[in-house]
Amino acid sequence: METSEASHQIIADLLAARTGQQLTESRRWRVNSALAGVFREHGISNVDQLVCLLATPEAEHGGPDLSQEVVEALLNNETYFFRDKPTFDQLPQDILPELARRRADTKRLSIWSAGCSTGQEIYSLAMLFAEQAERWRGWTIELLGTDVSHRAIDAARSGLYSQFEVQRGLGVTQMLRHFDETPQGWQIRSETRRLAHFRQHNMLGPHPGRQPFDLVLCRNVLLYFDRMTRATAFDRLANALTPDGFLMLGAGETTVGQTERFRPSARRASFFEPLCAADEMRRLRFG
Structure with missing residues (x-):
């Protein structure tokens, strides 16, 4: 049975309202497969029936979380440890040493992963700091991961990953150093896990922290x-x-032609720096 265009649009509007993401034509082919679990849970077989269920009074069908279930099912939670390694390697080799120089007086670094999914990105950073414990002794390191998905944040907080997940991006030495194998999967060790904090948050909303961040990672989120x-x-x-x-984007993302709030960081692929008011006035004056 072919889903009606109206039903697709209602689902697309729900996703956009909750997350800001667009359900473009190129993404619609995976809607039915993405929602298969929701269909099974509620005894339905297609998007038209789902839309009818969403319109039914909550007390009778679906419960108040049905719309959230739909949104969570449609989100792309693709991620892995040390994703895009050539780009990620710039952090320990360049960005973090530069920030350490700039923050030598306060000895405090605050880092935010916006759209952190199931936590691999923030835990990759935690591993970097854990492996350079002596270098960062005496520093306050704050690592915050946020995502619009409650389910993804719950997974991140658990710090528990499958064999497949830990093998994506991690070498054997890193696996054995930072994880314990358990009957449930690979559990990240407490000394690494305690460096990271997670919370549900929509990046289009208010600032998620108490103070500005020194580094923000927002990779492969703005594409949607x-x-x-x-x-x-x-x-x-x-x-x-x-x-x-610094702002770190995905390998195929840029701020150029998208915003006047950032400029590319010289010789640093995928990194961008805020364009302050003085810089903007200079640019407008001299071109």
Whole structure:
């Protein structure tokens, strides 16, 4: 049975309203497979029936969390440890040493992973700091991962991963150093896990921290926004960063032509720096 265009649009509107993400034509082919678990849970077989269920009074069908179930099922939680290694390697080789120099007086670093999914990105950072414990002794390191998905955040907080998940991006030495094998899977060890904190948060909303961040990672999230929503997201990211901080995007993402709040960081692929008011005035004056 072919799903009606109206039903697809209702689901697309729900996703956009909750997350800002667009259910473009190129993503619609996977809607039925993504929602298969929701269909089974509620005894239905297609999107038209799901839309009818969403319109039914909550007390009778589905419960108040059905719409959230739908949104969570449609989110792309693709991630893995040390994703895009050539890009990620710039952190210990360049970005973190540079931030350490800039924060030598306060000895405090605050890092935010926006759209952290199931936590591999933040835990990759935690491993870097754990492996350089002597270098960072006496520092306050704050690692925050946020995601719009409650399910993803619950998985991140558990720190428990399958054999397949730990093998994506991790060498055997790292697996044995930072994880314990358990009957349930690979559990990240407490000394590494305690460095990371997670919370459910929509990056289009208010600042998720108590103070500006020195480094923000927002990789392969903005791809799912339309141009206007992406501009709003860049504003939120710029407002969340210190004036001399860094934004890290995915390998195929850029701020060029998307926003005037950032400029590419010289010789640093996928890294961008906030364009402060003085820089912007200079750019407008001299071109």
